[in-house]
Amino acid sequence: MKISATYTLFVLVLALLVLSACGTPAPASTATPAGPVGDSAQGQVKFASTCSACHGQDAKGISGMGKDLTTSEFAKGLSDADLITFITKGRDASDPLNTTGVQMPPRGGNPALTDQDLADIVAYIRTLQH
Secondary structure, eight states: OOOOHHHHHHHHHHHHHHHHHTTOOOOOOOOOOSSOOOOHHHHHHHIIIIIHHHHOTTSSOBTTTBOOTTTOHHHHHSOHHHHHHHHHHOBOTTOTTOSSSSOBOGGGGOTTOOHHHHHHHHHHHHHHOO
16 A cells, blocks of 8 residues: 555644644633723822712712722722722612712713723722722
């Protein structure tokens, strides 16, 4: 039985491919974070123009308005994505989880804030938390 050179070459290439795939680790995950990445410097400016009305310039809260975000276990306990979602939706005063009795309006009452703006604000808040 005569084996052609093309067939032999094909078998050798196939064997090399199979052997080269053995033991090769899978590439490292290059997953990107869900949603935009925030810029804390930009977030400070945006926080001052929107959030500070209730949470204060220093984010330590204003009595009867907004909570202290520097020590808030609620804010600390949320991922950045979940905190952005919370700010996006807000919280009604009648919500049983609302401990201030004051509405947290969607997007802090500023509908012009983009998702990137909110990511920036969250990045800024994270720099203040103890």
